[in-house]
Amino acid sequence: MTASDRLDESTLQGLRARLRGRLLRPGDPGYDAARTVDNAMIDRRPAAIVRCAGVADVRTAVDFARERKLVVSVRGGGHNVAGNAVCDGGLMIDCSPMKGVRVDPVTRTARAEPGVTWGDFDLETQAFGLATTGGVISTTGIAGLTLGGGVGWLNGRFGLACDNLIAADVVTADGGLLHASEQEHEDLFWGLRGGGGNFGIVTSFAYQLHALGPMVLSGPVFHPATRAREVLRFFREFTATAPDELTTYAGLLTGPDGTPLVGIVPCYAGPPERGEKLVEPLRKFGPPVVDQIGPMPYLAVQHMFDPAFPPGRFNYWKSSLASRVSDELVEAVVDHMARVPSPHSAVMLEHYHGAYARKRPDETAYHHRATTYDVVIIANWTDRADTDRNVAWARSLFQAVQPQVSSGVYVNFLDADDGADRVRAAYGANYDRLVELKRRYDPTNFFRMNQNIRPA
Ligand SMILES: Cc1cc2nc3c(=O)[nH]c(=O)nc-3n(C[C@H](O)[C@H](O)[C@H](O)COP(=O)(O)OP(=O)(O)OC[C@H]3O[C@@H](n4cnc5c(N)ncnc54)[C@H](O)[C@@H]3O)c2cc1C
Numbered sequence: 001m002t003a004s005d006r007l008d009e010s011t012l013q014g015l016r017a018r019l020r021g022r023l024l025r026p027g028d029p030g031y032d033a034a035r036t037v038d039n040a041m042i043d044r045r046p047a048a049i050v051r052c053a054g055v056a057d058v059r060t061a062v063d064f065a066r067e068r069k070l071v072v073s074v075r076g077g078g079h080n081v082a083g084n085a086v087c088d089g090g091l092m093i094d095c096s097p098m099k100g101v102r103v104d105p106v107t108r109t110a111r112a113e114p115g116v117t118w119g120d121f122d123l124e125t126q127a128f129g130l131a132t133t134g135g136v137i138s139t140t141g142i143a144g145l146t147l148g149g150g151v152g153w154l155n156g157r158f159g160l161a162c163d164n165l166i167a168a169d170v171v172t173a174d175g176g177l178l179h180a181s182e183q184e185h186e187d188l189f190w191g192l193r194g195g196g197g198n199f200g201i202v203t204s205f206a207y208q209l210h211a212l213g214p215m216v217l218s219g220p221v222f223h224p225a226t227r228a229r230e231v232l233r234f235f236r237e238f239t240a241t242a243p244d245e246l247t248t249y250a251g252l253l254t255g256p257d258g259t260p261l262v263g264i265v266p267c268y269a270g271p272p273e274r275g276e277k278l279v280e281p282l283r284k285f286g287p288p289v290v291d292q293i294g295p296m297p298y299l300a301v302q303h304m305f306d307p308a309f310p311p312g313r314f315n316y317w318k319s320s321l322a323s324r325v326s327d328e329l330v331e332a333v334v335d336h337m338a339r340v341p342s343p344h345s346a347v348m349l350e351h352y353h354g355a356y357a358r359k360r361p362d363e364t365a366y367h368h369r370a371t372t373y374d375v376v377i378i379a380n381w382t383d384r385a386d387t388d389r390n391v392a393w394a395r396s397l398f399q400a401v402q403p404q405v406s407s408g409v410y411v412n413f414l415d416a417d418d419g420a421d422r423v424r425a426a427y428g429a430n431y432d433r434l435v436e437l438k439r440r441y442d443p444t445n446f447f448r449m450n451q452n453i454r455p456a
Helices: 007-017 033-035 055-067 117-127 142-150 186-192 224-238 273-286 297-305 326-336 385-402 421-441
Strands: 022-024 048-051 071-077 091-094 100-104 109-112 164-172 176-180 201-208 216-218 223-224 246-255 260-268 296-297 314-322 346-351 373-381
Touching: 007 022, 007 033, 007 048, 007 055, 007 071, 033 048, 048 055, 055 071, 055 091, 055 164, 091 216, 100 117, 100 385, 109 117, 109 326, 117 142, 117 216, 117 297, 142 201, 176 186, 186 421, 216 273, 216 297, 224 246, 224 260, 224 273, 224 326, 224 346, 246 326, 246 421, 260 273, 314 385, 326 385, 373 385
Parallel strands: 048 091, 071 091
Antiparallel strands: 022 048, 100 109, 109 201, 164 176, 164 201, 216 260, 216 296, 223 260, 246 260, 246 346, 314 373, 346 373
């Protein structure tokens, strides 16, 4: 009999009575919605789900699971491709109902709860003309994204999302609540900035904000995929001299009418008129078949790619960080995209530079400051029956690019089948220090449904 089998109704009634939020069991209304995450590949069934209404619920859930030796998983925005937010059999601690955001325009800081998405967060901060680095999709959770690092359009100017974290409240494995910052529990604070969900459940994130917008300069240019080689080489040159304000991604994808395309998307994080001259080469090169670059609200930029990533599709991702975009890398990507099995799949080349790259690799737990490109292979499809060929395609491209990329990988892009060596590579040279920290804050590895750092 497993621990979760011992969860009889009277035990659960006792837990229910101590919660402000709901407790869901299989069969309860809302149970299936709560266990469903973004990636349709993930179909797990927790024995119970605590829909946390606040910090007290999180602590109660942690104590309950620890006392009964239950596996726990922690859910924020539910976007993680590896699906670690949901466990089979154990207790899912679902923080997604915790959606408070409080902006202080005087100190230019914000406090946000772990169920907040970047769409929620940006709406609140932009109401005061403020922002901080977040992900490029509005539905991604601030929690998982920040704890793993957090790349997005403002990287060049303001660094990673975790570089802008100034404090966090953390429920630890013993049910205690710690406040971590540069002044208190500095070691834990260091680990929270790139070490993922290994050390506890963050119930409050405090961020440094910056004046931004409301208008920035962004939007894609597209070329036919027949020109992909030239376009990606041009992207390499264009990004080499980009100022901090200008973050640019390139991608190979299929247009809505089935046309294979290569796109470049800049975001100039400053007054649009100042960015115009900088993005001019993007308009002149080609010229593109579609040019949608123009001034737009930062909020619109943050929603720009939402339609391309609707929830509920099957996802399988492979990615590697690279210090350069070699001709051979371009060749492998172009060659594989010519036989991509799904029109929803894409390969992104993301450029991380500026403030991102100026931090020392050991300044936060996020290590990879010197590798400034991320090659992200996103296999994305709608029918379960197509799983094998989509996964095979992504794996084949991943193998093909290996000689051209580093062994480093961004922890938040790891998939469920990335083994311990890849997890270790994600933490890079910071791994041993993270193991020490894990020993200190979670010696029994209570929090292990994550890109796990084993305490021993
Ligand atoms: C379509 C799409 C677009 C993406 N775009 C970006 C991007 O632009 N930039 C980027 O950096 N990443 C991006 N990601 C990756 C994203 O950062 C990770 O998937 C991240 O884990 C999502 O966080 P979440 O809270 O939504 O995830 P969840 O699936 O809810 O959580 C993921 C993990 O984070 C941990 N966790 C969650 N909440 C807490 C908490 N309160 N305390 C402690 N640990 C917690 C847990 O270990 C959990 O398993 C994208 C992912 C997708 C699917």
